[in-house]
Amino acid sequence: MLLGAFLLNALWLGRGVIDPGFRNLDVTGIVYNARLLLSGMLPYLDSAEVKPPGAFVLLAPALWLLGLRGVWLLGVVWGTLTSLAAGALAKACYGDRWGRRVAIVHAAASVVANDADINYSFWMALPFTLAAALAAQGARAKSEWHYAACWSSAGASSLLAVAIKPSAWPVVLVFAALWLRELWRRDFVRALALPAWGLCGALFASLLVAVPFWAHGRLDVLGQGLRQVQSFGAEYVGLVVRGTGGYLNAVGIGMQCLPDQMPGMLAAAGLGVLPGRFDVRPSKLAFVPWLFLLASVVGVSMTLRFFTHDNAQLWPALAVLGLRPGGLVGRLFGALEKRGREGWVRRLPLLLGLAVALPGLHERFWLHWYFVQNDHKVAGMCRKLEPLLAADDAVLAWGWQAWSVYEHCHRLAPGPVYKTIGTVTTLNTNTCNRGYGRLELRPGDVTRQFMAELEKHPPGLILWSTYHHDMGGDPLDEWAELSAFLEQRYTMVAAEKQLIAYLRKDRLESR
16 A cells, blocks of 8 residues: 555656656745745745745755755655545544555545645645544544544644645544544543643644744744734635625635536545445444545635645545445445455556546646746756856746746845735736736835835846736836836846746846
């Protein structure tokens, strides 16, 4: 099982180890902030960041050891562990052999759920799933030591998941149900111990995430950053709510995207939940996968964007329920076992997982190819232009497709703003990669401060992408001050379809 899960995750994610780069530009933000930590700086202080700190702290050691290649290698291991965590949940609820089967099914189809990428949803999926698996295992614990170990680990895993992406918080629904189960059984000692051990684990994980800030004596920066994350989340969701006429309307519209994004997975889960075998004695924890599915659906719905990579959180729950022993898929396994077809029983999880993935593979591979090509263009421009820059020159990306310029050119932005979308401009309004709306400049101090940073520390290279034009218009066209700044101080030196590079004129003159 372990080898199979590893090989399948390596198949989907291993290309990043061979050809390290960015397939989803959100990952550039994780790497940028991890680089800040490695350079002795802090997210939220030295970057205008709006995402939680968990992924930054998690990836920094891998980035320090092996660079981007190390991040992708960690991704292969992380994906493997996510498949095993889904299997561990199934094992706790259904039994050992079902755990092995779920792990392989999850690994075989993971490419569709996570876009074969390592963004925030991908990193969150492991601790989110592991928290539920540990909680279920805790409910089966025979000794008090095992009980304490499971629940403290579940608390730590859930806190880490939320620190990576807040939409992991609904896992507390599983915790609450298992706590009520202890009350129902009148085991008041364990009912008191459960939240105590869970909170201890959560506290330990929160201290680990806070270590870089504590080491600098700037826990206030972490607190400020978390408030920024909360404010960003409220604005991010609010845009969709207003655009669709209410939260429930937004959820309903977003849910319609799921059949297009993961048709095979939903079909397999649907077959699994239908009753198929009445001779199977239900497990005492058979309710846990249903609650975990509810937690996953609530989590996927939280941002109201329903992007394909968000489904990394949903797939473990679908895989566990899809192979429910009492369902139609479970009946197929039972029929093969009765006929002595052990070979087919062993092969069926792999075949089922690949069949589930097949409807979405073409789209994922096309997207993968598209982003790889864009990333190679940015890397090529950096190889060509970086020798023209001074050692202390900063670089700046304008537009989503240019964000990887920081990593490939080995430079930071001239100020805290390294991503202009959502900071200098308003937020994007797309849902399920549909409904793009024009971005506008934010009024007030933000644009003035950004312009002041550029005047004070003009970057040696500005990489501009057509991303804004693709969404209806570029705010740069309306920003006379920045347009004049570009025209007076920079020269266009390279163009690659959607990317245009501007080099500072004095850098060209000094060569």
